[in-house]
Every structure is written in C-alpha cells, then in structure tokens.
Amino acid sequence: MPTLEIDSLAKSYGTVRALDGVSFDVNSGELFGFVGSNGAGKTTTMRIILGVLRGDFGEVRWDGAPVDLDVRKRIGYMPEERGLYPRMKVGEQLVYLARLHGLDAGAAHAAMEHWTEVLGVAERRGDEVEKLSLGNQQRVQLASALVHQPDILVLDEPFSGLDPVAVAVMSDVLRTQADRGVPVIFSSHQLELVERLCDRVGIVKAGRLVASGTIDELRATDQLQWHLTGTMPETWTPDAPGATLTPQGPGVWRVEAESTDAAQAVVASALHHGVVSEFTQVRPTLTDLFQGVVSEEEVAA
Amino acid sequence: MIALIAKREFRTRALSKANLITSAIMVVLVLGGALIAKPFLADDGEPAVVNVDSAIAGDLVPYLEATAQAQDAHVVFESVDAPDTVDVDQDGALGEDIAGLITGPLDAPRLYLAGGDDALTSVVQSATQAAALDSAVEDLGGDAAAVSASLANSVPAVTIVGETNEFNAGQFFSGMVVVILLFFVLIQSASVIMMGVVEEKSSRVVEILLATVKPATLLGGKVLGVGMYSLLQAATMFLPVVFAAWYLDLFGTLDVEVGTLVANFAVWFVLGFALFTILFGGLAALVSRQEDIGAITTPMMFLMMAPLYLAIYLVPNNPDSTISMVLTQVPFFAPFMVPMRSAFGAISTGEVILAVALCVVTIPVLTWIAGRVYAGAVLNTGGRMKLAEAFKRG
Numbered sequence: 001m002p003t004l005e006i007d008s009l010a011k012s013y014g015t016v017r018a019l020d021g022v023s024f025d026v027n028s029g030e031l032f033g034f035v036g037s038n039g040a041g042k043t044t045t046m047r048i049i050l051g052v053l054r055g056d057f058g059e060v061r062w063d064g065a066p067v068d069l070d071v072r073k074r075i076g077y078m079p080e081e082r083g084l085y086p087r088m089k090v091g092e093q094l095v096y097l098a099r100l101h102g103l104d105a106g107a108a109h110a111a112m113e114h115w116t117e118v119l120g121v122a123e124r125r126g127d128e129v130e131k132l133s134l135g136n137q138q139r140v141q142l143a144s145a146l147v148h149q150p151d152i153l154v155l156d157e158p159f160s161g162l163d164p165v166a167v168a169v170m171s172d173v174l175r176t177q178a179d180r181g182v183p184v185i186f187s188s189h190q191l192e193l194v195e196r197l198c199d200r201v202g203i204v205k206a207g208r209l210v211a212s213g214t215i216d217e218l219r220a221t222d223q224l225q226w227h228l229t230g231t232m233p234e235t236w237t238p239d240a241p242g243a244t245l246t247p248q249g250p251g252v253w254r255v256e257a258e259s260t261d262a263a264q265a266v267v268a269s270a271l272h273h274g275v276v277s278e279f280t281q282v283r284p285t286l287t288d289l290f291q292g293v294v295s296e297e298e299v300a301a
Numbered sequence: 302m303i304a305l306i307a308k309r310e311f312r313t314r315a316l317s318k319a320n321l322i323t324s325a326i327m328v329v330l331v332l333g334g335a336l337i338a339k340p341f342l343a344d345d346g347e348p349a350v351v352n353v354d355s356a357i358a359g360d361l362v363p364y365l366e367a368t369a370q371a372q373d374a375h376v377v378f379e380s381v382d383a384p385d386t387v388d389v390d391q392d393g394a395l396g397e398d399i400a401g402l403i404t405g406p407l408d409a410p411r412l413y414l415a416g417g418d419d420a421l422t423s424v425v426q427s428a429t430q431a432a433a434l435d436s437a438v439e440d441l442g443g444d445a446a447a448v449s450a451s452l453a454n455s456v457p458a459v460t461i462v463g464e465t466n467e468f469n470a471g472q473f474f475s476g477m478v479v480v481i482l483l484f485f486v487l488i489q490s491a492s493v494i495m496m497g498v499v500e501e502k503s504s505r506v507v508e509i510l511l512a513t514v515k516p517a518t519l520l521g522g523k524v525l526g527v528g529m530y531s532l533l534q535a536a537t538m539f540l541p542v543v544f545a546a547w548y549l550d551l552f553g554t555l556d557v558e559v560g561t562l563v564a565n566f567a568v569w570f571v572l573g574f575a576l577f578t579i580l581f582g583g584l585a586a587l588v589s590r591q592e593d594i595g596a597i598t599t600p601m602m603f604l605m606m607a608p609l610y611l612a613i614y615l616v617p618n619n620p621d622s623t624i625s626m627v628l629t630q631v632p633f634f635a636p637f638m639v640p641m642r643s644a645f646g647a648i649s650t651g652e653v654i655l656a657v658a659l660c661v662v663t664i665p666v667l668t669w670i671a672g673r674v675y676a677g678a679v680l681n682t683g684g685r686m687k688l689a690e691a692f693k694r695g
C-alpha cells in the first residue's frame with residue numbers, strides 16, 4: 001500500500017517562517033485531519049504537496065519516490081481559495097479539468113455525469129458556474145477534485161461555508177474515498193467533525209507539527225482527568241500524592257492525576273468526608289487537546 | 302495537454318456571443334458594401350457613346366478613336382444623321398444615354414455635350430487638330446503618316462539626377478495596410494491574452510490548473526489558442542476585404558501586389574505575435590485584478606505604438622536611412638519596420654533574413670523570461686508584484 005510521506009518541509013516568506021520542518025505520513029485508505037490556528041501553515045503545506053508552491057527544503061514522496069508532475073495529475077485538490085472559470089458551464093468545466101488530468105473524452109464525460117449526480121448538481125450542468133449559489137459552487141469545486149478518480153486527495157478546509165446537509169454529503173464522500181484506498185488529507189477548524197471523521201490527526205502550530213496520531217494516541221500523551229461530584233465540605237483536601245484537585249463549583253471537582261492509583265486515593269478520601277454521587281473519567285475532546293497543545297507551546301515560548 | 306488548453310482558449314473566444322456578432326457584422330458590412338457599390342462603380346465601366354454626324358464621320362472617327370485610346374478615355378463613336386439644330390435647353394435632346402454629338406464642318410466642328418465633360422472636350426479638340434494637321438500636311442504635298450510617326454517618336458528620354466523623392470501612393474498604401482492591420486491584430490491578441498491571464502488569476506482557478514500543468518504549458522497553450530483565434534479574426538477582416546477588392550476590381554486600379562502583402566503579413570504576424578503576446582502574457586501575471594490591468598496595458602500600448610509610428614513616419618520619406626536600418630534589426634521594431642520598408646522595395650534580402658533570425662532567437666529567450674515571471678507571479682494574490690521579485694520566485 002503506497003504512503004504519502006511529507007518530509008521536513010520548510011518555507012519562508014521573507015522573514016516569516018511559514019513552515020519549519022513539517023513531517024508526517026498518510027497511509028492509503030486513511031483520513032488525515034490537519035488542524036491548527038489561522039496562519040499555522042496548513043495551506044502552505046498543502047500547496048507544497050501540490051507543487052503549486054516551491055518549498056525551501058524537504059520533500060514529498062508517494063510510494064517512496066518524490067512526487068512529480070505525473071503523480072500530481074493523480075491528486076485531487078481543493079484549494080483554500082476556491083476557483084473555477086466563472087463563465088464556463090459546470091459540465092464543460094468538469095470535463096475540461098478531467099481531461100487536463102489525463103482522462104480521455106469519454107471517461108471525462110462519464111466522470112462528470114457521475115459526480116454531478118452524486119453531489120446533487122446534475123441539473124446545473126448547463127449553467128455557468130457564476131450563476132450557482134456559493135454552496136453549489138462548493139459542490140462543483142469538490143466534483144472538480146474528484147472527477148479524475150484521484151489516487152490522493154488534498155482538501156483545504158473543504159467544510160467551510162457548507163450547510164449541515166452538505167457537510168453530511170462531504171463527510172460521506174471523504175469516507176467513501178478513504179475506503180476506496182485513497183489517502184485523504186483535509187484541514188478544518190471544525191474540531192468535533194475532525195474528531196468524528198478522521199483516523200489520524202496532525203496539529204500544526206507556527207509552522208511545526210506539534211502532535212500527530214490517532215485521537216486515542218493524542219489523549220494518551222495528556223494527563224488523566226476525572227470528574228468528581230459529592231457532598232464533601234469545601235475545606236476538604238485529600239492526602240493523595242500525584243493528584244491535584246480543582247474545585248469547579250459547590251460539590252464539583254476536577255481531578256488530575258498521574259495514575260489511576262492516585263485517583264483512587266482521592267476517591268477513598270472523598271468517601272470518608274461525604275457521599276460521592278459521581279466519579280467518571282473525562283476523555284478530553286480534540287478541542288481540549290488542541291487547546292492544551294496550543295497553550296503548552298505558548299508557555300514554553 | 303497544450304493542445305487541450307489552446308482548444309479551450311480558442312473555443313471560449315471564438316464562440317463567445319460578442320465575437321460571433323462582431324464578426325458577422327464585419328463580414329456583412331464589407332460584402333454588403335461591395336455588392337451595393339458594384340453597380341455604381343460598374344457604371345464607369347460602360348463606354349460613353351458620342352454621336353458623330355455622318356457627313357464628317359468618315360474623316361473624323363479614326364482620329365477620334367486614336368485620340369480616345371491615347372488619352373485612356375472610354376468612349377465609342379457612332380455615325381448618325383445629325384439634326385440641323387439641337388435644342389440646347391432641353392435635357393436629353395441628344396438622345397437616351399448619349400454623352401455628346403459632333404457635327405460638321407470638318408475644319409470647325411461643333412461639339413454638343415450632355416453635361417460638362419472635360420475629358421471628351423479634350424479628345425475632340427486633339428482629334429480635330431490632328432485631322433487638320435494631316436490635311437494641311439497633305440495639302441503641302443507631305444506624307445501625313447510619316448509626320449504622325451515622327452511626332453509620336455519625338456518623346457524625350459528622361460533620366461532623373463539625384464534622389465528620387467517621389468512619393469508612391471501604391472507602395473505607401475500597401476505598407477500601411479500591413480503594419481496597421483498587424484498593429485490592431487497584435488494589440489488585440491495581447492489584450493486578450495492579458496485578460497485571460499488576469500481572469501484565471503483573479504478567479505483563482507489557476508491554482509487547480511497549476512496543480513496539474515506546468516506554468517509554461519499553461520502560458521504556451523494560451524498563446525497558441527489566442528493566436529489561432531486572432532488568425533481567424535484577421536481572416537474574417539482580411540478575406541472579405543480582399544474579396545471585395547477583387548469583386549470591385551480595385552487591385553488593377555491601385556497596382557498592389559497582393560501576394561507580397563499577404564506573405565509579409567503572415568510572416569510578421571507569427572513573429573510579432575510570439576514576441577508581444579508571450580511577453581505580455583508573462584507580465585499580466587503581475588497583476589491580480591482586472592482593475593489593475595492598466596498598469597500593464599499602458600507600457601504595452603507604448604511598446605507597440607512607438608514602432609508603428611516610427612515605421613509610418615521614418616520609412617516613406619527615407620526608406621533606407623541609417624536609423625531605419627538599425628531599427629529594422631531591433632526585435633520589437635522589426636514586425637513594423639520590415640513590411641513597411643519592403644513595401645517601398647528598400648530592404649535587401651540579407652537585412653530581412655537577419656531581422657527574422659534575430660526575432661527567432663529572441664523568442665525562446667523571451668519565453669524563458671516570461672515563463673519565469675508568470676510562474677513566480679501567477680499564484681501571488683493581493684497587490685501588484687515587482688517584476689524582479691516575480692522573476693526570482695519563478
């Protein structure tokens with residue numbers, strides 16, 4: 001199974017260091033979510049993968065070999081700044097783009113019909129793109145990334161500006177493509193969606209990849225947390241080394257502990273001082289992880 | 302790949318409603334104009350009929366015909382029995398479609414004209430003088446034919462000393478047609494290319510295009526497609542004009558060598574097209590919005606108008622001056638200088654070959670520079686980019 005390898009990419013715009021050694025891999029059939037604050041370097045990374053931007057350093061490889069124009073023709077790309085010929089008809093435009101990617105006329109036409117059907121813009125084939133609503137233009141944009149049956153998908157913020165129905169359609173398409181064996185990279189600020197959809201996530205900050213892995217792997221690196229509710233007095237402080245207690249309100253605490261044993265000691269002490277009504281482990285969401293990573297970096301800096 | 306891009310460019314331009322309408326109007330105007338003009342111009346073709354009184358016709362008509370032919374007047378003479386008097390106040394008294402009437406006596410004929418016609422007056426005057434001279438010569442016992450022949454032979458052999466600054470309208474006209482047509486076609490193609498480049502850039506579609514084709518391929522396809530379109534446009538302008546000129550028999554009148562005209566146009570269209578469109582296609586990538594395109598069109602206008610004006614002002618007065626010869630070898634001037642100078646027959650084959658060769662050598666260099674500028678600038682959004690910076694990035 002071929003892998004898309006992004007290896008030590010670096011890129012500066014004058015004095016701005018947009019990328020500072022970004023490396024990660026995306027396997028075939030894997031949905032990779034790329035998250036990071038504005039200006040973190042997501043778009044720059046994707047543009048370098050597509051070759052529309054030249055990096056200062058680093059390499060992108062597919063199946064072990066550097067990505068060249070022939071491989072790029074097999075990538076489906078949705079740029080952050082959407083763009084199609086505004087005065088060209090939807091159908092003609094998709095056929096043209098498919099042919100630029102190397103499909104013959106018949107295959108290009110069939111693919112155009114298929115994707116306009118799947119994405120719900122079939123009846124707009126004869127209309128000029130600029131006459132479509134923004135949402136429908138977005139669907140055509142996705143169709144343009146898919147119309148040549150790509151081997152790799154790179155989508156920059158594909159969910160931005162979509163209504164819930166379109167979000168569902170888009171998620172579905174991405175999942176289907178991954179199941180077909182295509183490595184899919186997409187960036188997004190909708191972290192719940194990324195958490196739900198992706199096999200693996202990379203968090204990029206100030207041009208560096210600060211965390212990457214499955215959601216569970218990312219969680220494993222974080223401190224364990226519990227949620228504790230009970231009738232213990234406000235003055236209660238348990239004698240439990242390796243655990244810290246933060247009051248969250250009357251009768252509610254957050255427990256952070258290095259180990260499960262330390263947490264159990266807290267519970268034992270709590271049972272002495274009152275009635276415990278709830279003690280549950282809190283699984284941090286991607287949002288929590290993201291915030292943790294970002295603030296951690298800020299402290300370090 | 303490049304063919305695909307060229308085809309799209311060609312189709313979008315050529316099949317646009319605006320283009321179809323203007324082309325149709327052009328063709329209809331030119332051809333319709335020719336059809337309407339033909340009967341009026343053809344009127345001139347029918348010879349004027351002049352009646353000659355039968356009493357003097359036998360003696361005078363040979364002289365009249367010889368003189369009419371010598372003076373290029375299109376007149377036929379017919380012998381009729383002329384009425385004794387002509388009602389000079391009445392229109393058409395000479396008869397339907399009759400231009401004039403000549404009545405006796407032979408040594409002092411009277412000429413009645415339907416409307417003033419200086420040419421006819423002069424023909425009749427010369428003819429009667431010749432007839433009078435001949436009869437006088439014969440009265441003196443001389444040989445009238447020998448006198449006429451020696452008169453005809455006594456024409457001076459003319460040799461012009463010094464520069465011939467004679468202005469030749471036919472040469473000027475044919476040179477002008479080529480350079481002005483070239484100017485319009487080139488300026489139009491360069492604008493179309495620039496608009497296309499900026500449109501792709503401002504609509505951001507260029508990013509998905511560049512993910513699958515090289516910048517040079519994209520620019521090359523554009524230049525090719527727009528080139529085809531411009532050729533078609535030039536043909537829709539040029540061919541009806543040529544056809545109309547042929548239909549109205551203007552080539553005979555103006556003494557223009559159509560073959561040379563077309564050959565000159567074809568060669569310098571291809572070379573000039575490559576030079577100007579590649580350069581401006583590359584430069585157009587520097588701007589990001591249609592509104593800013595003026596920053597590029599102004600230098601373009603200047604770069605095309607300067608050679609055009611110089612060709613029009615320098616060449617006709619002094620086709621082989623030093624400055625003309627130098628400018629002929631400067632690539633951006635050559636497309637205008639060479640056709641103009643060759644229309645005046647004032648350029649050697651060696652000069653033409655050198656000028657063509659210099660352009661042919663310049664084109665790849667220019668393509669490389671323009672391709673680099675294009676590649677460096679085409680993904681840059683926001684303000685106008687500096688030329689040097691784009692070149693460095695590309």
Ligand SMILES: Nc1ncnc2c1ncn2[C@@H]1O[C@H](COP(=O)(O)OP(=O)(O)O)[C@@H](O)[C@H]1O
Pocket residue numbers: 013016017018036037038039040041042043044045681682
């Ligand atoms: N064309 C450019 N010129 C100068 N700086 C740029 C350009 N493109 C991006 N940058 C800078 O590079 C950094 C990364 O940008 P980008 O990759 O677009 O971030 P993201 O997509 O994660 O929001 C930012 O600091 C941005 O200002």
Ligand SMILES: [Mg+2]
Pocket residue numbers: 039042043044080156
């Ligand atoms: Mg971005």
